[in-house]
Amino acid sequence: MNKKNKISKATDFGEYLKGQLKDGELRKHYRSYGKQLEIAYQILQLRIKNNISQEEFAKRIGTTQSNIARMESGSQNFTIEMLDKVAETFNKKLQILIK
Numbered sequence: 001m002n003k004k005n006k007i008s009k010a011t012d013f014g015e016y017l018k019g020q021l022k023d024g025e026l027r028k029h030y031r032s033y034g035k036q037l038e039i040a041y042q043i044l045q046l047r048i049k050n051n052i053s054q055e056e057f058a059k060r061i062g063t064t065q066s067n068i069a070r071m072e073s074g075s076q077n078f079t080i081e082m083l084d085k086v087a088e089t090f091n092k093k094l095q096i097l098i099k
Contacts (some may be wrong), residue, residue: 041074046086
């Protein structure tokens with residue numbers, strides 16, 4: 001291994017992130033995207049738990065498989081209408097909570 005490529009000190013990602021989030025603008029974007037990822041993960045878990053392919057899920061909610069892939073990766077913004085279709089597909093109730 002080339003000495004230039006050596007890492008002199010391991011970086012703890014949590015500590016690094018904590019430092020980076022001191023920037024108010026960055027913190028705002030991180031929090032916003034974090035919520036989107038939480039929703040994406042919940043949708044993915046529902047689909048897997050119900051043993052439904054992305055293609056089948058897309059048919060049920062009236063979209064394309066590629067849109068489902070974007071949803072599950074957190075790369076797509078969610079509308080209330082879309083989230084309601086997702087909830088209905090899995091016989092769930094959409095609940096939005098502002099604390």
